[in-house]
Amino acid sequence: MTARLPTSLATPPRAAVLQMPARVPDGLDTDALMRLVQDNLEAARRQGASDVHFEATGLGLVVRQRIDGVLETVCELAGREIAAQAIARLKTLLGIVNGAVREGHGEIRLNGLRVPVRLSILSGRHGEDAILSIRDKPRLVPAGEALEIERLGFASTERAHLHALAAQPYGLVLVAGPSGSGRTTTLYAMLAECDGGREKTICIEASAGPAMPGILQTAVVGGRQGGMSAALRAALRHDPDRIAIDPLIDAASAELALTAAQDGRRVLAAVGGNHVLDALNRFLHFGVDATALGEALNGIVAQRLLRTVCPHCAEPVVPSAAELAALALPTEAAIGAFRRGRGCGACRTTGYLGRRAIAEILVLDEGLRTLIIERAPLATIKAEARRQGMHSLREAALQLARAGLTTLDEVARVTRQV
Numbered sequence: 001m002t003a004r005l006p007t008s009l010a011t012p013p014r015a016a017v018l019q020m021p022a023r024v025p026d027g028l029d030t031d032a033l034m035r036l037v038q039d040n041l042e043a044a045r046r047q048g049a050s051d052v053h054f055e056a057t058g059l060g061l062v063v064r065q066r067i068d069g070v071l072e073t074v075c076e077l078a079g080r081e082i083a084a085q086a087i088a089r090l091k092t093l094l095g096i097v098n099g100a101v102r103e104g105h106g107e108i109r110l111n112g113l114r115v116p117v118r119l120s121i122l123s124g125r126h127g128e129d130a131i132l133s134i135r136d137k138p139r140l141v142p143a144g145e146a147l148e149i150e151r152l153g154f155a156s157t158e159r160a161h162l163h164a165l166a167a168q169p170y171g172l173v174l175v176a177g178p179s180g181s182g183r184t185t186t187l188y189a190m191l192a193e194c195d196g197g198r199e200k201t202i203c204i205e206a207s208a209g210p211a212m213p214g215i216l217q218t219a220v221v222g223g224r225q226g227g228m229s230a231a232l233r234a235a236l237r238h239d240p241d242r243i244a245i246d247p248l249i250d251a252a253s254a255e256l257a258l259t260a261a262q263d264g265r266r267v268l269a270a271v272g273g274n275h276v277l278d279a280l281n282r283f284l285h286f287g288v289d290a291t292a293l294g295e296a297l298n299g300i301v302a303q304r305l306l307r308t309v310c311p312h313c314a315e316p317v318v319p320s321a322a323e324l325a326a327l328a329l330p331t332e333a334a335i336g337a338f339r340r341g342r343g344c345g346a347c348r349t350t351g352y353l354g355r356r357a358i359a360e361i362l363v364l365d366e367g368l369r370t371l372i373i374e375r376a377p378l379a380t381i382k383a384e385a386r387r388q389g390m391h392s393l394r395e396a397a398l399q400l401a402r403a404g405l406t407t408l409d410e411v412a413r414v415t416r417q418v
C-alpha cells in the first residue's frame with residue numbers, strides 16, 4: 001500500500017511533507033500516532049499557521065495547515081483508521097471525553113510552551129474532520145510586541161483614517177470583513193489607541209482574543225442564540241466608556257450598540273460584509289432606525305489581508321495579458337514596479353512571506369449622515385463616498401501590486417468578491 005493518496009484527492013504540497021515512520025495498514029501504534037499529531041501541530045505553530053486541519057478522506061488522513069490565509073497540504077497518510085485515531089488524539093489533548101461534544105478550548109504544550117487552542121469537530125462522509133486553531137498571537141504583529149494601528153501594514157491614508165476614527169469621543173465604528181480578514185486585530189488596535197487608563201473598556205468576544213492590558217474581556221460561551229446581546233446588556237450595566245463587540249451578529253446587539261453610541265460611548269463592532277456598503281446594508285437589515293444610525297455612526301472599515309512578495313527571492317515581472325484580463329484591467333495598467341517571488345527556503349517555495357492589511361474606509365461627514373438618515377440608495381451613498389476620495393479594496397490592493405509588494409494573482413484571489 002502506498003503512503004500517499006491518489007493525486008486527484010490532494011492539492012500539490014508546497015511545504016515539506018513530514019516524513020512518517022513505518023506504519024501498519026489498519027492504524028498507527030500509540031507512540032507513532034502521538035508523534036504524528038504533535039509533530040504536525042508543532043511544525044504548524046513554528047511556521048506561523050493559524051489552523052491545522054485533520055481531514056478523513058475515506059482512504060486515509062490529510063493534514064493541511066493555513067498560513068497567511070492559504071491552505072497547504074503537509075502530510076498525507078493512507079489507512080482508514082489513521083484519521084479517526086488522530087482526531088481521537090486531538091480530543092484527548094483538549095480533554096474531550098464525551099463523543100457528542102464538537103468543540104473544545106484549552107491550552108496544549110507546543111514547542112515547549114503552553115499555547116491556547118480551539119478544536120472544532122465536524123462529521124463528514126468519511127468520518128470526523130477536525131480543525132485546531134492556534135490562538136497564541138494576533139496574526140499581524142509578532143508575539144510580545146504592541147498591537148498598534150501603525151504596525152498592521154495599512155497605507156498612510158488608511159492609517160490616518162483609522163487614527164481619526166479611534167479618536168472620536170463617542171459614536172459607532174464598524175469593522176467589516178470575512179473570517180481571516182484581520183478585522184479583529186484592527187478592532188483591538190483601535191481599542192489600544194487612546195487608552196490612557198482613565199476609561200473603562202469592555203470587550204465582548206465570541207472567542208478569547210489576545211489579552212489586552214487594562215481592558216475587561218468577556219468571552220461569550222456558546223457564541224450564538226442571544227448570548228452576545230445578553231453579554232452586551234450586562235456589560236452596559238457596568239457603565240463602560242468604550243465597548244467592543246466581536247462579532248456583532250444579531251438585531252438585538254445592533255440596537256443596544258446604537259443606543260450605547262448615542263448615549264455618548266465609543267462603540268466598536270466587528271460585522272459581516274464584503275465591503276463598506278455591504279456592511280452598511282447588512283447593518284440596516286437588522287432593522288435599526290436609520291436616523292439613529294446616521295447620527296451615531298462615525299465610520300465603516302472593510303479590510304482584507306494580502307500576502308506580500310518574499311523579499312529573499314523577489315524578481316521584477318511584467319504582468320501577463322491573462323493576469324490583467326482576470327482583473328478586467330487595460331494593458332496600460334501594467335505600468336508599475338511589479339514583482340513576484342521565485343520561491344526559496346525562507347518562503348517555503350510559495351514566493352510570499354508575511355501579510356499586510358488593506359482597507360476601504362468610509363468616514364461619515366454631514367452629507368453622508370444625511371444620506372443615511374434619508375435612506376438614500378446605496379449607489380448614491382457610494383457615489384458620495386467616492387467623491388470624498390474613498391478608495392475600494394481592489395484599488396488599495398492594486399496599489400500594493402504596482403509597488404511590487406504583492407502580485408496580481410494575490411490581488412485577484414483576495415479581492416474577487418469586492
Ligand SMILES: [Zn+2]
Binds near residue numbers: 345346
Ligand atoms: Zn522566498
